[in-house]
Amino acid sequence: MQEHDNVYTKAYAIQLDQHDNLAHFRKEFYIKENSIYLDGNSLGLLSKRAEKSVLNLLESWKQLGIDGWTQGENPWFYLSEELGQKMAPLVGGKSEEVIVTGSTTVNLHQLVSTFYQPQGNKTKILADDLNFPSDIYALQSQLLLKGFDPEEHLIQVKSRDGHTLLEDDIIEAMTEEIALILLPGVLYRSGQILDMKRLTTEAHKRGIVIGFDLCHSIGSIPHQLSDWEADFAFWCNYKHLNGGPGGVGGLYVNQKHLGQKPGLAGWFSSRKDKQFDMEHTLTPAEDAGAFQIGTPHVLSVAPIIGSLEIFAEAGIKNIRRKSLQLTQYMMDLIQHELRVFEFTIQNPLEDEKRGGHLYIEHKEAARICKALKAEGIVPDFRNPNGIRLAPVALYNTFEEVWNSVQILKTIMVEERYMQFKNEREVVA
Ligand SMILES: *Cc1c(COP(=O)(O)O)cnc(C)c1O
Numbered sequence: 001m002q003e004h005d006n007v008y009t010k011a012y013a014i015q016l017d018q019h020d021n022l023a024h025f026r027k028e029f030y031i032k033e034n035s036i037y038l039d040g041n042s043l044g045l046l047s048k049r050a051e052k053s054v055l056n057l058l059e060s061w062k063q064l065g066i067d068g069w070t071q072g073e074n075p076w077f078y079l080s081e082e083l084g085q086k087m088a089p090l091v092g093g094k095s096e097e098v099i100v101t102g103s104t105t106v107n108l109h110q111l112v113s114t115f116y117q118p119q120g121n122k123t124k125i126l127a128d129d130l131n132f133p134s135d136i137y138a139l140q141s142q143l144l145l146k147g148f149d150p151e152e153h154l155i156q157v158k159s160r161d162g163h164t165l166l167e168d169d170i171i172e173a174m175t176e177e178i179a180l181i182l183l184p185g186v187l188y189r190s191g192q193i194l195d196m197k198r199l200t201t202e203a204h205k206r207g208i209v210i211g212f213d214l215c216h217s218i219g220s221i222p223h224q225l226s227d228w229e230a231d232f233a234f235w236c237n238y239k240h241l242n243g244g245p246g247g248v249g250g251l252y253v254n255q256k257h258l259g260q261k262p263g264l265a266g267w268f269s270s271r272k273d274k275q276f277d278m279e280h281t282l283t284p285a286e287d288a289g290a291f292q293i294g295t296p297h298v299l300s301v302a303p304i305i306g307s308l309e310i311f312a313e314a315g316i317k318n319i320r321r322k323s324l325q326l327t328q329y330m331m332d333l334i335q336h337e338l339r340v341f342e343f344t345i346q347n348p349l350e351d352e353k354r355g356g357h358l359y360i361e362h363k364e365a366a367r368i369c370k371a372l373k374a375e376g377i378v379p380d381f382r383n384p385n386g387i388r389l390a391p392v393a394l395y396n397t398f399e400e401v402w403n404s405v406q407i408l409k410t411i412m413v414e415e416r417y418m419q420f421k422n423e424r425e426v427v428a
Pocket residue numbers: 103104105106131132134135184188213215216236
């Protein structure tokens with residue numbers, strides 16, 4: 001690419017778009033006119049292919065009735081396994097290690113109830129201070145179910161700066177009393193990427209089982225779960241993977257644990273050829289399918305069929321490359337254009353540690369977000385003073401990033417945010 005005279009001009013943004021080899025994917029998505037969507041890390045947009053796969057699925061129900069379980073384009077009985085196979089490259093897992101099932105929190109319960117096996121002195125669970133509340137609630141209830149007091153048995157590594165975690169601090173907390181570790185791959189607020197490989201190696205040196213919540217990393221950064229030998233992982237598919245609100249999630253179990261009985265069993269945990277024998281003794285599937293519980297939520301999994309095609313075509317490495325470019329560009333513009341307005345960038349600045357979204361803070365964040373929405377920009381407010389901005393590789397443009405920062409600048413210069421209350425909405 002030719003060096004443009006001034007990297008802060010709109011012309012430069014347009015030039016970046018012209019050289020973007022993922023640009024053609026944008027037209028596959030439904031993007032509201034006169035709006036800039038920067039919230040793909042909370043709820044990804046609908047693609048035309050996902051829409052089509054939902055309609056196809058409805059058609060199979062319409063045409064086939066109960067025979068849809070075994071017939072048609074995507075026989076429902078095998079769909080979770082088939083999608084697991086297609087999703088495996090996104091987490092760096094083997095086909096048999098991944099299954100599309102459940103939801104983030106349900107999968108967390110399933111995996112912790114399977115792999116948390118307190119013994120002797122080794123009874124504690126290690127997590128962190130910055131994780132999403134649902135993960136912490138689930139860990140607390142898992143401890144209670146096993147008869148332990150979460151106050152004493154859930155250890156949460158503290159953040160030193162309130163935004164990020166130090167791997168050294170986490171490793172120091174891996175004491176002899178820890179039975180299981182659960183950490184995010186990418187932190188939901190600051191977007192920090194944890195060094196999952198290093199943490200897994202250190203946990204295993206100490207005989208501790210370790211798993212990761214990939215909600216904010218799947219579809220945004222590449223993973224190598226099998227190479228890293230992580231014990232388990234789980235995620236939702238409605239954020240970067242564009243699987244639709246409340247869409248079915250996914251999980252990974254390392255092959256060394258396959259064949260084991262699931263903590264929470266149901267008839268879909270069964271080996272598929274045995275399932276309809278209807279025996280009262282479960283023969284668990286030999287792949288990650290064993291961690292399913294009941295009948296798959298077929299209608300809520302349908303969008304993922306189409307969405308995964310897009311990821312396969314675009315390639316996660318290309319997505320990551322553009323994502324880094326977009327977030328770097330946005331940071332550069334924020335630093336250049338908004339210098340006087342007291343925004344602080346709280347996400348890690350380095351490429352190796354920065355996930356798919358930016359996290360900036362301002363004391364007027366709640367009403368700045370409302371002012372942005374009034375101007376057609378969709379950000380994501382995080383209590384009490386955080387703004388998450390996710391320029392997404394598959395559907396956002398450099399020009400949109402440029403426009404967003406200009407509009408934000410106007411809001412600040414003209415104090416347009418003053419007409420709103422500085423409080424969060426019910427869903428924020
Ligand atoms: C989005 C998210 C969840 C949501 O869990 P659901 O069960 O899908 O509601 C949980 N944990 C993290 C870290 C998340 O980012």
